[in-house]
Amino acid sequence: MSSQTELYEAGEGPEAAWHASGTPWLTSLDVLESEAIHIIREVVAEFDRPALLFSGGKDSVVMLHLATKAFWPGRVPFPVVHVDTGHNFPEVIAFRDRTVERLGLRLVVGRVQDHIDSGELAERADGTRNPLQTAPLLEAIRVNKFDAVFGGGRRDEDKARAKERILSLRDEFGQWDPRNQRPELWNLYNGRHTVGQHVRAFPISNWTELDIWRYIEREGIELPGLYYAHEREVYARDGMWRAVGDVSAPTPGETVLVKTVRYRTVGDMSCTGAVESTAATVAEVVREVAASTITERGATRADDRISEAAMEDRKKDGYF
Amino acid sequence: MSTSTQTLVSELGARPYGYPAERHEGGERVGTLFRFATAGSVDDGKSTLVGRLLHDSKAILADQLESVTRTSAERGFGGGEPGSVPAGQQIDLALLTDGLRAEREQGITIDVAYRYFATDRRSFILADCPGHVQYTKNTVTGASTADAVVVLIDARKGVLEQTRRHLCVLRLLRVPHVLVAVNKIDLVDYSAEVFTAIAEDIRKVSAQLGLADVQVVPVSALAGDNVVGRSARTPWYSGPSLLQILQTLPSTDELERGQEPFRFPVQLVIRPQGALAPELVAGPAGTGDAGPDTFRDYRAYAGQLASGSVALGDRVTVLPSGRQTSVVGIDFAGSELQRAVAPQSVSLRLADEIDIARGDLIAAAGTFSAPAQDLSAQLCWLSPKPLREGAKVLVKHGSRTVQALVRAVTGRLDLATFQEQPASGLELNDIGSVQIRLASVLPVEDYAAHRRTGAFLVIDPADGNTLAAGLVKSHPGDPEGERYAI
Numbered sequence: 001m002s003s004q005t006e007l008y009e010a011g012e013g014p015e016a017a018w019h020a021s022g023t024p025w026l027t028s029l030d031v032l033e034s035e036a037i038h039i040i041r042e043v044v045a046e047f048d049r050p051a052l053l054f055s056g057g058k059d060s061v062v063m064l065h066l067a068t069k070a071f072w073p074g075r076v077p078f079p080v081v082h083v084d085t086g087h088n089f090p091e092v093i094a095f096r097d098r099t100v101e102r103l104g105l106r107l108v109v110g111r112v113q114d115h116i117d118s119g120e121l122a123e124r125a126d127g128t129r130n131p132l133q134t135a136p137l138l139e140a141i142r143v144n145k146f147d148a149v150f151g152g153g154r155r156d157e158d159k160a161r162a163k164e165r166i167l168s169l170r171d172e173f174g175q176w177d178p179r180n181q182r183p184e185l186w187n188l189y190n191g192r193h194t195v196g197q198h199v200r201a202f203p204i205s206n207w208t209e210l211d212i213w214r215y216i217e218r219e220g221i222e223l224p225g226l227y228y229a230h231e232r233e234v235y236a237r238d239g240m241w242r243a244v245g246d247v248s249a250p251t252p253g254e255t256v257l258v259k260t261v262r263y264r265t266v267g268d269m270s271c272t273g274a275v276e277s278t279a280a281t282v283a284e285v286v287r288e289v290a291a292s293t294i295t296e297r298g299a300t301r302a303d304d305r306i307s308e309a310a311m312e313d314r315k316k317d318g319y320f
Numbered sequence: 321m322s323t324s325t326q327t328l329v330s331e332l333g334a335r336p337y338g339y340p341a342e343r344h345e346g347g348e349r350v351g352t353l354f355r356f357a358t359a360g361s362v363d364d365g366k367s368t369l370v371g372r373l374l375h376d377s378k379a380i381l382a383d384q385l386e387s388v389t390r391t392s393a394e395r396g397f398g399g400g401e402p403g404s405v406p407a408g409q410q411i412d413l414a415l416l417t418d419g420l421r422a423e424r425e426q427g428i429t430i431d432v433a434y435r436y437f438a439t440d441r442r443s444f445i446l447a448d449c450p451g452h453v454q455y456t457k458n459t460v461t462g463a464s465t466a467d468a469v470v471v472l473i474d475a476r477k478g479v480l481e482q483t484r485r486h487l488c489v490l491r492l493l494r495v496p497h498v499l500v501a502v503n504k505i506d507l508v509d510y511s512a513e514v515f516t517a518i519a520e521d522i523r524k525v526s527a528q529l530g531l532a533d534v535q536v537v538p539v540s541a542l543a544g545d546n547v548v549g550r551s552a553r554t555p556w557y558s559g560p561s562l563l564q565i566l567q568t569l570p571s572t573d574e575l576e577r578g579q580e581p582f583r584f585p586v587q588l589v590i591r592p593q594g595a596l597a598p599e600l601v602a603g604p605a606g607t608g609d610a611g612p613d614t615f616r617d618y619r620a621y622a623g624q625l626a627s628g629s630v631a632l633g634d635r636v637t638v639l640p641s642g643r644q645t646s647v648v649g650i651d652f653a654g655s656e657l658q659r660a661v662a663p664q665s666v667s668l669r670l671a672d673e674i675d676i677a678r679g680d681l682i683a684a685a686g687t688f689s690a691p692a693q694d695l696s697a698q699l700c701w702l703s704p705k706p707l708r709e710g711a712k713v714l715v716k717h718g719s720r721t722v723q724a725l726v727r728a729v730t731g732r733l734d735l736a737t738f739q740e741q742p743a744s745g746l747e748l749n750d751i752g753s754v755q756i757r758l759a760s761v762l763p764v765e766d767y768a769a770h771r772r773t774g775a776f777l778v779i780d781p782a783d784g785n786t787l788a789a790g791l792v793k794s795h796p797g798d799p800e801g802e803r804y805a806i
Contacts, residue, residue: 026573026664028353028443037665038624041587045678045719069653070622070665073600073615074592104598155434162433181431182786183461183702186775187624188716192784206445208436 029215036063036203037070038187039166040150043201044070044077046191047148050201051108053137053320054080056096057266058223059152062212063204065221067150068103079106081149083137085129086113087247087268095224108144110136127247128271134318138174141198148191148199151320156208157296166205172196174318200320209264209296213289217282229262229280240273264289264296351440354571357447357462359455359486360472365503369472369541370435370448373563376548377437388412432462441567455482456735456749457702459489460789464775467571468497470562475508475538479521485735491529492698492751492791494771497569498526498534501562505554506540512556529738537562572771573662580662581687582628582636583773585718586680590620590667620651620667621676623719626772628684629661630668635685638676639763644685645672679720681763681773691761696730698767699754699778699788701746707754708745713787714779715758718772721779723759730755746788753793767791 026034043050052067054060067076082096100107112132115121121132141149155162165181167189182190191199204212216223234241234257235250241261242248248270250256261274262285279285360366392412435446447462449455463469471486473479483500490498500522508514519536526534537546538554539562545551546561560568592615600615630636634647649669650657660666668682676682701707707726715724732743732752746752767774778788 026352026661028351028438031353031573031663034624034663034665038587038663041622041665042719045588068597071590071592071597072651072653072667073597073618074590075595075597077595102598156436162435163431178431183457183789185461185464185777185786185789186772187465188718188775188777190716190777190779190784190786192714192779194784206434206436208438208443210438211443 029211029218032204032207032211033066033069033215035187035206036066039189039201039203040067040070042189043148043150043167043191043199043203047199049144049146050078050148050150051141051144051146052076052078052080052150053152054082054096054099054107055266056082056092056099056224057152058212058216058227059154059204061099061221061223062207062215063150063152064099064103065219066203075104078150079108079144081108081110081137081140081144081146083133083140084109084111084113085133085268086111087129087270089224089226089243089245089266089269091226092224092266095222108140110140112136115139126271128268130268130271131319133320134174137320138318141174146198147193148201150201150203152204153200153202153320154207154209154212155205161205164202164205166202167191168200168202169193170198170200170318174198176200176316176318178316210286210289213282213286217286224266226263226266226274228282228285229260229277231258232261232274233257234259234261234274238273241276242273243269245269351438351442352571352574353445354442354468354566354569355445355447355466356468356470356566357449357459357466358470358472359449359459359462359490360482360503364472364474365541366448366450366472369470369501369503369539369547370446372541372544372547373446374435374437376544377439377563432458439563439567444566455485456489456700456751459486460493460700460702463490463493463495464789466495468499468566468569469495470499470501473500473502473518473522475502475504475514475518478518479525481736483522484525484738487525487529487531488733488735488738489700489751491531492700494768496533496572496575498531499562499565500534500536501539501541502536503539503541505538505545506543510538510545510553512554515554515557535559535565537565576627577629577661580627580770582630582634582682582684583626583770584621584623584630584668584682585626585720586621586623586676586678586682587719588622588678589676590618590622592618620649620669621682622665622667623682624665625660625662626718627662627770629659630684631659636670636682637685637688638674639681639683639688640691640761641674641680643672643674645670645674647671679718681718683763688763688765691763693758693761695756695758695764696793697754697756697776698733698791698793699746699752700791701748701750701752701788703780703785703787704748705780705785705787706745706747707752707787712781714781715756715762715776715790716779717762717764717776720762722762723781724778725757726754727757728755729753756790764792766794768793 052063054064064076071077080100112121112129115135116123121135153161163178164176165184168176169182170176193199233244235244235254237254241259244250244256259276260278262277262279263272263274265272277288279288358366358370433448435448437444447466449458449462469490471483473483487498502515502518505515515538522534522536537559538557539546541547545553546557548561548563550561596615630647630650632647632650635644636647637644647668648671650660651667651669657666707729709726709729711726713724713726714721729743729745730753731740732746732750733740735751740753743752763773765773774792776790777786778790779785780787
């Protein structure tokens with residue numbers, strides 16, 4: 001940023017004149033970054049106990065990076081929350097712990113397993129634990145008295161998310177009421193809430209998957225290695241490649257192969273699929289995403305394929 | 321053909337306002353950001369138009385298309401009456417934009433939905449505003465952040481009362497560019513006469529409202545005419561397609577950057593003291609010139625430029641105190657900038673120790689008249705709970721929220737005639753004029769001249785819900801105001 005003009009091509013005509021004036025010229029990424037930082041600062045200013053959902057997935061890593069920029073040279077002034085399905089990729093948990101350590105953050109973990117052990121939740125027949133994250137999330141919010149929770153949700157991900165506000169009011173049960181949302185005007189965010197209510201804040205609502213990757217590339221942000229092409233033992237199920245692991249074993253008849261793959265999303269290992277890819281660097285991933293003909297959730301999330309309204313139903317129940 | 325359809329033609333291909341169209345980043349071209357909204361009802365084919373824009377600009381990916389194709393087939397689309405759907409049109413484009421289960425079940429659109437697509441020059445954020453129910457609420461919401469709004473008209477029906485209402489709201493909110501898409505031009509046999517008559521009606525309404533920049537384009541969302549590319553079926557129309565116009569219009573920030581004065585609502589005071597970022601406590605490796613001492617007395621004001629630009633050394637006035645100082649540092653995450661422009665988020669360091677807190681406004685010195693405690697404003701009432709005179713509310717302006725009293729409702733705007741009628745209260749979707757008394761002064765400006773500092777929210781103190789969008793019309797200024805006119 002300090003030598004922004006170096007990024008410009010030396011040219012002629014209006015571009016050259018513009019650069020010569022020394023005025024910063026803002027790309028879509030600059031504007032999205034600025035919008036996100038504005039929202040993060042508003043929430044920190046107006047709420048008593050904010051927290052950030054941090055899974056080690058790329059969107060939450062970008063969120064945390066934006067938070068470090070928003071409060072520089074101060075530290076990030078809120079804890080991070082991880083809802084642990086127990087079905088984790090080990091390298092993602094290692095990355096999570098390393099990041100928390102590096103930034104000096106407090107980590108709050110809500111465990112799906114605890115709620116299964118207590119009998120409050122039951123394991124699903126299909127084995128996926130993504131839909132079970134709501135209970136530990138709401139408990140973490142209640143126990144820690146969080147009044148605002150940052151999430152990395154993006155409106156391009158899903159039809160229901162396309163209609164959710166940047167500041168989304170949730171009731172005592174964490175429920176989202178899509179028919180009764182506050183209008184969001186200009187850049188004036190209304191975070192008023194009563195006792196028991198809390199707000200989910202989505203500062204990167206307006207980013208697309210490609211924006212996320214271009215930003216990761218521009219800022220040199222580190223991600224867990226499984227976002228880049230690597231060799232892995234996989235088997236085919238539901239038209240996607242599943243990793244062989246403790247919670248995602250192949251059934252007899254499913255053939256295990258070694259493939260060069262990468263992940264477009266990172267979630268419950270038992271329902272997150274890999275895509276065949278040779279994109280081993282961030283630049284290669286940017287090119288691959290730009291050329292992709294399938295959405296990231298369609299490509300890699302079994303839980304979003306359950307029905308057309310899968311995300312809508314989970315959000316109404318208090319999901320992210 | 322009306323002149324308004326041609327005004328942009330000569331500019332196409334050129335880069336208006338001296339802006340480079342894109343910048344290289346990591347070997348790729350990254351364009352600018354442009355926000356626009358669509359206004360119109362389902363009957364005007366709005367969902368189809370949005371679907372067409374997304375589809376033809378390749379923003380719809382294979383799995384989404386597959387899902388829509390499947391649903392279209394289930395509903396018999398493509399196999400319906402011969403002639404109703406052009407050859408090759410096998411899907412219901414409207415399904416691409418209907419988001420929620422309730423909407424699909426009822427065939428309606430409940431709420432503003434946001435869509436994203438990009439061309440090689442620009443990234444677009446599209447606020448898709450339903451028109452049937454609560455059109456004022458949705459149009460106001462979508463238009464408040466829009467650089468342009470596309471208003472749909474059915475070519476068979478022409479300018480209706482709803483069109484006049486939409487244009488009136490857009491004028492009120494000062495949307496910089498308005499595009500009128502005369503849709504279903506295929507259903508009037510691509511008639512130049514029909515289009516010319518509608519364009520002339522639009523011109524008259526625009527003149528009556530004082531809407532300056534209005535473009536009228538003949539389109540067929542269903543057949544794809546003049547949406548993304550120019551159509552050969554409208555040879556009498558020499559103007560650009562909708563997307564061509566959207567690609568070249570300057571965004572609000574680009575348009576105002578050089579003209580609007582610097583305004584900066586303070587969000588937070590950044591004073592890290594003991595809570596330095598860990599990497600700064602250690603000091604960057606090998607430099608030895610940073611460390612905890614470097615930031616011991618660090619104090620900066622974090623915010624986003626609402627308008628204008630600021631450079632090192634600029635004189636500024638802090639409101640409402642009226643104290644003057646100058647800018648000695650513009651920080652952004654470890655980088656020192658020479659200049660910042662709207663809408664950048666930065667932190668400002670100032671020369672003098674002045675008591676500044678969240679809610680204050682930093683403005684270019686000599687450009688701000690006076691903060692106000694009384695103001696007259698227009699309210700777009702967005703709540704089912706009606707407004708009565710004497711209501712106690714909260715007003716959120718910039719980064720400050722204060723208590724307020726609605727002393728009087730002085731009129732309600734008739735959107736069909738653009739005349740104000742006497743009124744003593746406002747109902748959902750009404751737009752009216754009010755007199756407001758604030759519990760403490762706010763650095764408000766007239767919305768007509770300064771959108772960001774002229775806008776406010778009206779909030780219900782009981783349940784925290786947003787009641788209205790407020791636009792400052794005028795404010796007498798407080799008696800001590802003279803000292804700010806520097």
